[in-house]
Amino acid sequence: MGVMLTAPGMKTHQFTYIQNSMFLVKLAETFDKRYGEIVKWWIYEDKPMTEKFANEVLEIAKGREQQENGLSILIKHSDVCGYLEAGECEQIYEAIKDMHIPKEKDIEDGGFEYMLDCWRYMTKYCSENKQRLEYR
DSSP: OOEEEEOTTSOOEEEOHHHHHHHHHHHHHHHOHHHHHHHHHHHHHOOOOOHHHHHHHHHHHTTOHHHHHHHHHHHHSOSSSEEEOHHHHHHHHHHHTTOOOOOSSTTOOTTHHHHHHHHHHHHHHHHHTTOOEEEO
């Protein structure tokens, strides 16, 4: 069981919930190290975001609001079920299209770059073809 991404006419991609959570943290860290720490806290602590953290996110995003908005859509979306509309896919794609998740060690990968490629491919397709990207 895990996160399954599907769209009409596309290959389905599936990741474990743990792998997906780790990916979202790595993606956030790639955007900004402190943003990654905040997302890690938010995902793993399962508590409401405090005003202090919310203000830090806003400060980190200054000048990069458009990218942060796309990342927020992806990071905050439920990984259990639901969908992303074509407009949301477009925002996510614009936020991640030029991102690359660096390896911390030569042997470490965790499949994060592959997951990022899947997200890029799926969000671009859904955006261009006005399709919903579904979580199952």
